[in-house]
Amino acid sequence: MRILNICAYTWQSGGPPKIIFDHTEVVLRYGHQVDILSPISPGEKPYPVPDGARLILCQRTPVISRFFREFSIELYQYLQQHVHEYDVIHCHGLWHFGTLAPFMIDRTVAKVITIHGVLDRWVYAHHNWKKQLMDTLAQKAYLQRADLVQINNSDEQDDVLRYLGHSHSNIVIIPNGVKVSDFTTLPSKGNFRQKFGLPTDKKLVLFMSRLNAKKGLDLLLPGFRDYVRQYPDTVLALAGSDDGYEATARQFIDQHNLGDSVRMVGMLTGDDKKAALADADLFTLPSYSEGFSMAVLEAMAAGTPTLVSDRVGFGEVIRKHEAAGLLAHLTVESVTIGLEKLLGDDKLRQRITLNAMALVKAQYDIDVVAKQLLDEYSKIVRSK
Known part of the structure; x- marks a missing residue:
């Protein structure tokens, strides 16, 4: 098969590029062709591309793309010529020009849309007037026309039903996956602390995601503040690129004199990311909304115990799988209590680590989930 993924394939885009990268490596092994079509703006850095795949970059159209996300005349022209x-x-997300354009141009090629959590109530409520305008123009109709809608969990099934007003004719739950072998061998403990000047005599809590309002930093920062007042032998590392919340986070840190207890280390990639997971005593993401958090999945694969909200995309699975992580409510107090419970109980963290690694290996290894999606591709291509 010849497969085209359409996504903002840059480091600034969060999880989808990583998901596409890992899936593509598996799909290429099965002998298929994969291209990735991405809008890009000056200054953005493209995400790496697996050997054998092709990345096609199209410049976003100035001015218009500020209001109509990802708008690119170059992208439209490429599709006209090559669709x-x-x-x-395969279109990733909704309300992006790259999700609309293929439907505008063609009715014959099989089309897939992955929701990536964007129909969650919390996400949908933000910039809602723009979404309602695009829904009126085309988005709902195009989602209905998709040959396959991929969702990550049963919550997203409810979201699609609420959004369309009825069920989609071909919707399938396929979770995100992680390349478990990438986390079999981690950097030696202490490398991350040494590189970023973090104390070696304090426990390390790691937040590693975009600095965005939806990630629950308004819960984590005051929750950690309350915790560290009682247990000053702990440091919180905030690792992630700014996505609108860095200034607010820095203001909170300064206002509450947390400079020695909260460190901002920027976006981590490659060995730095693995070193952070190896050094961390606890990973946390009290997010308001995730389609299916790759950051949490990677932490679990690396053997780092997790404190997360039940909105990370597979909270119920974590809850049911013999406590593969600790779930916090979306309150400051719950975050504080979670920190106290986990950081105060070494045996509980060890038990969570073992359960989480077993869960990831059994259900979320990339070879398993990528093959599921590839089989769904084959079904819709045969039906066209």
């Missing part, structure tokens, strides 16, 4: 070279076009 029929593909068997499957």
